[in-house]
Amino acid sequence: MASPNIGVKEHSHGGDVPISRLDTHGSFDVDAFPVPSGREEEWRFTPLRRMRGLHDGRDAVGGAVKVETRAPEEVAVETVARDDARLGTSFLPSDRVSALAYSAFTEATVVTVPKEVQVSEPVYVKITGVEEGDAYGHVLVRAESHSSTTLVLEYGGSSTYSDNVEFVVEDGAQLTVISLQDWDRDAVQVSHQYAKVGRDARFKSFMITLGGDLVRISPSVRYVGRGGDAELHGLYFTGEGQHHEHRSLIDHNVSNTRSRVEYKGALSGEDAHAVWIGDVIIGEGTQGTDSYEHNRNLVLTDGTRVDSVPNLEIFTGEVEGAGHASASGRLDDIHLFYLQSRGIPTDEARRLVIRGYFAELIGRIELPDLRERIMDEVEEKLALHE
Amino acid sequence: MTKFEIRGLRADVLIGAEQREEILKGVDLTIDSGETHAIMGPNGSGKSTLAYAVAGHPRYEVTDGEILIDGENVLEMSVDERARAGLFLAMQYPVEVPGVSMSNFLRSSVTAVRGEAPKLRTFSKELQSTMKGLAIDSSFASRGVNEGFSGGEKKRHEILQLELLKPKIAILDETDSGLDVDALKVVSEGINRAKTETDVGVMLITHYSRILNYVKADYVHVFAGGRVAESGGPELANALESEGYERFVKAGA
Numbered sequence A: 001m002a003s004p005n006i007g008v009k010e011h012s013h014g015g016d017v018p019i020s021r022l023d024t025h026g027s028f029d030v031d032a033f034p035v036p037s038g039r040e041e042e043w044r045f046t047p048l049r050r051m052r053g054l055h056d057g058r059d060a061v062g063g064a065v066k067v068e069t070r071a072p073e074e075v076a077v078e079t080v081a082r083d084d085a086r087l088g089t090s091f092l093p094s095d096r097v098s099a100l101a102y103s104a105f106t107e108a109t110v111v112t113v114p115k116e117v118q119v120s121e122p123v124y125v126k127i128t129g130v131e132e133g134d135a136y137g138h139v140l141v142r143a144e145s146h147s148s149t150t151l152v153l154e155y156g157g158s159s160t161y162s163d164n165v166e167f168v169v170e171d172g173a174q175l176t177v178i179s180l181q182d183w184d185r186d187a188v189q190v191s192h193q194y195a196k197v198g199r200d201a202r203f204k205s206f207m208i209t210l211g212g213d214l215v216r217i218s219p220s221v222r223y224v225g226r227g228g229d230a231e232l233h234g235l236y237f238t239g240e241g242q243h244h245e246h247r248s249l250i251d252h253n254v255s256n257t258r259s260r261v262e263y264k265g266a267l268s269g270e271d272a273h274a275v276w277i278g279d280v281i282i283g284e285g286t287q288g289t290d291s292y293e294h295n296r297n298l299v300l301t302d303g304t305r306v307d308s309v310p311n312l313e314i315f316t317g318e319v320e321g322a323g324h325a326s327a328s329g330r331l332d333d334i335h336l337f338y339l340q341s342r343g344i345p346t347d348e349a350r351r352l353v354i355r356g357y358f359a360e361l362i363g364r365i366e367l368p369d370l371r372e373r374i375m376d377e378v379e380e381k382l383a384l385h386e
Numbered sequence B: 001m002t003k004f005e006i007r008g009l010r011a012d013v014l015i016g017a018e019q020r021e022e023i024l025k026g027v028d029l030t031i032d033s034g035e036t037h038a039i040m041g042p043n044g045s046g047k048s049t050l051a052y053a054v055a056g057h058p059r060y061e062v063t064d065g066e067i068l069i070d071g072e073n074v075l076e077m078s079v080d081e082r083a084r085a086g087l088f089l090a091m092q093y094p095v096e097v098p099g100v101s102m103s104n105f106l107r108s109s110v111t112a113v114r115g116e117a118p119k120l121r122t123f124s125k126e127l128q129s130t131m132k133g134l135a136i137d138s139s140f141a142s143r144g145v146n147e148g149f150s151g152g153e154k155k156r157h158e159i160l161q162l163e164l165l166k167p168k169i170a171i172l173d174e175t176d177s178g179l180d181v182d183a184l185k186v187v188s189e190g191i192n193r194a195k196t197e198t199d200v201g202v203m204l205i206t207h208y209s210r211i212l213n214y215v216k217a218d219y220v221h222v223f224a225g226g227r228v229a230e231s232g233g234p235e236l237a238n239a240l241e242s243e244g245y246e247r248f249v250k251a252g253a
């Protein structure tokens, strides 16, 4: 496992502005980013050969996805052309893949939750691969001020897919997103999710990655007002030969903001590879930041690989709390012993303990159907290696 | 009628990859249904090791001797098979299993030991009344197994499992330690209910004779230096209480 990087920079007074090692500049210009070679810090864990050209833009476009939506009537869902003025205003692509996806999509889905509306039913956006070849998409979700919504963003089928998802959480709004990567086994996805969190706004993300051959998702959070709160929960079950990579970036560029990142994974089978990179920046001149990030990995068989790297960069002395933890390990044989000593057979004991490991995280998802479905899929994957 | 026999049992604690230490140095003990054997002995003498060796704990390894339940070789059974064969261990330090709810755990365990799933309604009635008998609040059923329980709460839940699983032979490792007088009474009543209802044979490991005021022992064994150093009737417990273990520790050294 890689070791954590923690930088506490000197507070500077005039002169040089401290520069983060974490590259947070961005551009819509694809050529502003060189084609990754795989040696770069941001790419060194990703098997580029399996990205099918999503990073260099060489492969022919020609694939297609189908986008289905369902929403209660108080929510506006539109399909718009790429020149819609609302698109691309909340973020700058942070790498070449993101810029490429933004240059290549043809239609975008825009979800708008009007001001002060408390949406009772979840909004569903389902993206399904329907034709071979690469496909690009774009989603913008705007939770207007003091609204409250839950959105389920689901990916399925087979595709080579890249998109940018913008979450704009305006002042006082609450947005909960469950992003479910439930691809067929051969799919490739590289996505960026950019959240912009307003004053006293709450953004909650559940990133559930189960499917695909290679899934690399970079969720980022940036605050535009005090009192913003972001919780990023992640769950992945990485099976034989799968590559699941999650790279979160929380930029505490405003005072009095809070973030929690908690990603939990399990790995099972030969060449299962999980990567978690947790970048947190606590910006210069900010005060009262409260941040904590945590990654845990449960290693169920031999032959798996985990790379777990928290990066915490602090540019101010006025931090309320900042911490991180990362741990990978096997199932605890003493837990299993206890259950077995009560007559429970090994397989069932393992299932109970693994269920227990994920239960708390899944339990926070407020949609019972989805909870059941996720747990069932986890158990299905579990059964493959028993 | 069950006969449980431990013969010439030697066992090591596995400390590291290369490191082990012999703790049990030839234990002989026979327990029949309905009998209660108190095992008393100084700290570190190997009482818990004996209990864990019988249950099949992964950190201990039996190197010699045998354990039989009605003539069946316990050492050849997996941990769960031992439980299904009628052995039960109430642990000195019950394990916390995060995220697994107590009710789920109990249902799985009762199903495994009884060989069929109990009807949901009957089981939940049985669970509720057994919990009530041990003064356990019903809210515990939805909590994680032993998760954040106090020492005394953990011990009550071990006895709850004893009552639900109805084993033939129960090893109770310091179930009395850390209990206040009221809790000790409640727990002792639980043990006594199990004794009268199922005729369970009990190995009661304890430091103090106070539990023997509530749970009557037929035999008392002094455990020292990894073996049974002396056996006698209930009067031996009182002698130990006043004289301590000194004489045995010296003899064992």
Ligand SMILES: Nc1ncnc2c1ncn2[C@@H]1O[C@H](COP(=O)(O)OP(=O)(O)OP(=O)(O)O)[C@@H](O)[C@H]1O
Residues within 6 Å of the ligand: B013, B014, B015, B021, B023, B041, B042, B043, B044, B045, B046, B047, B048, B049, B050, B092
């Ligand atoms: N992991 C370990 N490493 C080293 N020694 C160990 C380990 N586990 C147990 N032992 C040793 O084994 C011996 C027997 O321990 P055991 O727990 O069986 O004693 P006990 O009689 O139950 O004591 P107590 O009355 O304190 O519960 C002790 O000397 C203990 O230190």
Ligand SMILES: [Mg+2]
Residues within 6 Å of the ligand: B047, B048, B049, B092, B173, B174
């Ligand atoms: Mg002990």
